[in-house]
Amino acid sequence: MASSLKLAGLASLAVLSCPVAGTKTHAHSNHALKTFNETVGGRVQPLPPFSLPCFSNYNGQPVVRDDAVCTAIQANYSDPWLRTNSPNGYMNNQAEMWASDPSDQCLLDDSDPADPLAYVNATCQQGNVPSHYLEVQSPKDVIEAFRFSRHHGKRLVIKNSGHDYLTRSSGRDSLSLWMRNLRSMHYNPAFVPHGCNEDADKYNAITVGAGVNFDEVYAFAQQYNVTILGGYSPTVGVSGGWVQNGGHSILSPVYGLGVDRVLEFKVVTPDGVYRTANEFQNADLFWALRGGGGGTFGVVLESTHRVEPAVRFVSANIKFPSTSTNMLPFMDIVINNTLKWAREGWGGHITGNTLVNISPLLSADEAKTSLADVIAYAEANGGSAIIEEFTSWYPFYEKYVTTSSVAVGVTRFPGSRLIPRSVFETIEGRADLMAFFTLIQSIGQTPYIPVVGPVLYKYTEGSTSAAPAWRDAVWELGSGASWSWNSTLPTRIQKIGTIQNMTAVIEGITPGSGAYSNEANPFTINWREAWWGDNYEKLVRIKHRYDPHGLLSCWKCIGWEESQAATSSFAALL
Numbered sequence: 001m002a003s004s005l006k007l008a009g010l011a012s013l014a015v016l017s018c019p020v021a022g023t024k025t026h027a028h029s030n031h032a033l034k035t036f037n038e039t040v041g042g043r044v045q046p047l048p049p050f051s052l053p054c055f056s057n058y059n060g061q062p063v064v065r066d067d068a069v070c071t072a073i074q075a076n077y078s079d080p081w082l083r084t085n086s087p088n089g090y091m092n093n094q095a096e097m098w099a100s101d102p103s104d105q106c107l108l109d110d111s112d113p114a115d116p117l118a119y120v121n122a123t124c125q126q127g128n129v130p131s132h133y134l135e136v137q138s139p140k141d142v143i144e145a146f147r148f149s150r151h152h153g154k155r156l157v158i159k160n161s162g163h164d165y166l167t168r169s170s171g172r173d174s175l176s177l178w179m180r181n182l183r184s185m186h187y188n189p190a191f192v193p194h195g196c197n198e199d200a201d202k203y204n205a206i207t208v209g210a211g212v213n214f215d216e217v218y219a220f221a222q223q224y225n226v227t228i229l230g231g232y233s234p235t236v237g238v239s240g241g242w243v244q245n246g247g248h249s250i251l252s253p254v255y256g257l258g259v260d261r262v263l264e265f266k267v268v269t270p271d272g273v274y275r276t277a278n279e280f281q282n283a284d285l286f287w288a289l290r291g292g293g294g295g296t297f298g299v300v301l302e303s304t305h306r307v308e309p310a311v312r313f314v315s316a317n318i319k320f321p322s323t324s325t326n327m328l329p330f331m332d333i334v335i336n337n338t339l340k341w342a343r344e345g346w347g348g349h350i351t352g353n354t355l356v357n358i359s360p361l362l363s364a365d366e367a368k369t370s371l372a373d374v375i376a377y378a379e380a381n382g383g384s385a386i387i388e389e390f391t392s393w394y395p396f397y398e399k400y401v402t403t404s405s406v407a408v409g410v411t412r413f414p415g416s417r418l419i420p421r422s423v424f425e426t427i428e429g430r431a432d433l434m435a436f437f438t439l440i441q442s443i444g445q446t447p448y449i450p451v452v453g454p455v456l457y458k459y460t461e462g463s464t465s466a467a468p469a470w471r472d473a474v475w476e477l478g479s480g481a482s483w484s485w486n487s488t489l490p491t492r493i494q495k496i497g498t499i500q501n502m503t504a505v506i507e508g509i510t511p512g513s514g515a516y517s518n519e520a521n522p523f524t525i526n527w528r529e530a531w532w533g534d535n536y537e538k539l540v541r542i543k544h545r546y547d548p549h550g551l552l553s554c555w556k557c558i559g560w561e562e563s564q565a566a567t568s569s570f571a572a573l574l
Helices: 024-041 067-073 080-084 139-150 214-223 282-290 327-343 366-368 370-380 395-401 427-442 468-472 489-509 527-546 562-567
Strands: 044-046 132-135 154-161 175-178 185-191 203-209 262-271 274-278 299-307 315-318 347-351 353-360 386-391 411-412 417-419 447-453 473-478 481-483
Touching: 024 044, 024 139, 024 489, 139 154, 139 175, 139 262, 139 274, 139 299, 185 214, 185 489, 203 282, 203 417, 214 395, 262 282, 274 282, 282 527, 299 562, 315 366, 315 395, 327 370, 327 427, 327 447, 327 473, 366 370, 366 386, 370 386, 386 473, 417 427, 427 489, 468 473, 468 527, 481 489
Parallel strands: 132 175, 154 175
Antiparallel strands: 044 132, 185 203, 203 299, 262 274, 262 299, 315 353, 315 386, 347 353, 347 447, 411 481, 417 473, 447 473
C-alpha cells in the first residue's frame, strides 16, 4: 500500500511549517529548511505520525479526520509491508512514542485498532517521529543533507523499513533520510572489490541498494540459484542496521554472520564524501561498518554480499501443546544436546514448546537420530515432528519464515545476551540456564532462543568490529519487556526495571560475554563493553575521522555519551 495513504488528509498542512510571528529562530530555521529543500528538488516533506488520519487533533491543533484512510490503516495496522513502504512506518511503537511521556504519542490500540478509545477525543502528538523526511534518490541528496545538518544543527536519522528496537531510525525534531526506494539488485558471479589488483579473488556476489529487504533479495537470489545469508523477518533491510551491527541468520552456525560475508559498501560519510569501502579502499571504514552499527559512520547506499550456490539442507519442525509443566523438561533436553547440535551445524529458533532448526551438514536420517530425544518428548506431549530436506533456501523461507513474522505495531524490547559454549560445558553452567528458564516461567514469560552463533565458521581474528563475544556464542537468549499502547509511566518504569533485573541475571551466567546490540536491552549499563568489547575505542577513533562534527548520533551508538540521555525519549525511564 502506498505511503501516501498515511499522508492523505493533510492538504491543509504546508509542506514546510509556517514560521511563528515574532520568533526569529523559528523563522531562520524555516528559511534554512526551505533553502535546503530547493537543493534536493523540493522533496523535503513533513512527517506526520503513522496513525494521524484517525485523529481530529494534531499537536493541539484541529485537523480533518480522514475516515477512509483511517479505516485502511486500522485494517492493516499489523502489516509490516504497509509500514516498511511508509516513511512514517515503524515496526515498534517505542520508535514513535516519547516513551517518558505517555501523552506524547499517536497510537492506535494494537489489540483492536478500531477501538475508538485510542483516537476519539484524543490528540495525536508527534512523539519521537522525525519532523521531516527526505526520500533519498542519490548520493547528492545525502551530501546536501549533511551540509544542511552541519550548518543548521538539524539532527539526521536514517530509516529503511523501521526494524529498530533501540529507536535509532527515529528521533524528535530530526530529518529522516528515507532509503526504502533504493531497490536496485545485481548478481555478479565474478565480483571483484573496487581497488584491488587484477589477480584478486573473484566472488559470487549480489549487490543491493539500501532499500532492499530480505524478502526481495531472497526471491532475486532464487532466480540465479544462489543463497544469500540473511535475516528471518521478510521486511528487514539487507544493507542497514542488520548487517552493520553483525547480522545473524539461522545459517550463521555454518556460514558466518552478515558482517563476515559483506564485501563492499558504497557510503556517504558525514564529511560529505561518497566513498567505496572494502578491504582495499577505506579499509578502516569498512572494518567499522562491519559491526560498528548502523546510523553511525555514514549513510550506506549500496552493499555487496558474498553468496553461496544453492544450499541443500535438512529442516526440523518440532512442536507440542504447551502446559504449565512441560516447558522445563523440554529445555533440559535442549540444553544437554546443544553442543552436539552445534557440531552438527544446526541453526534456527527454539521456544518453550517449539524447535524450528536447519542443518546443511546432515541427511534426513541423520537429523532424526540427532534430534531423537526432542522428537520423542514432543510426541509424548501430544506434538509432532516433521523432518524435511530442501534443495535451496527459498522453499523453506516461503513455508516457514513468511508465516512466522514478528508482531509489529507493538512496544517490544528483546533484551538478549550471547551465550558462549563454555556455559554448556559445565554442570554449573547448564544448571544456571535451567534456573533462568525457571525464573522467566515464574513471571509468565517463555524462552526465545535464536540458535545463530557462528560456531563452525572459520573466522579471521579481528576482521570485523562486531562484538567479539559472537565468536564464542552458540545461542542468543534473553528476556524481553513490553507494554500496552496506553500504559502509564509507572507501568513503563516497572517494565524496564524487570528487564534490567533479568539482564543482570543472565549477565551473571555469562561473565565476559556480550550482546548483539540490535536485540539487546536498550538500558544495558555496560553497553560499550557488552556490545563492542575491545573494539569500542578503535571504533570511536574511526567515527571521529569520518564524522568530525558528530552529525550522526543515536542512542548508545559509537561515541554516544550518557549526558545525551536527557534529550532521549527514554529519559524518565532511566
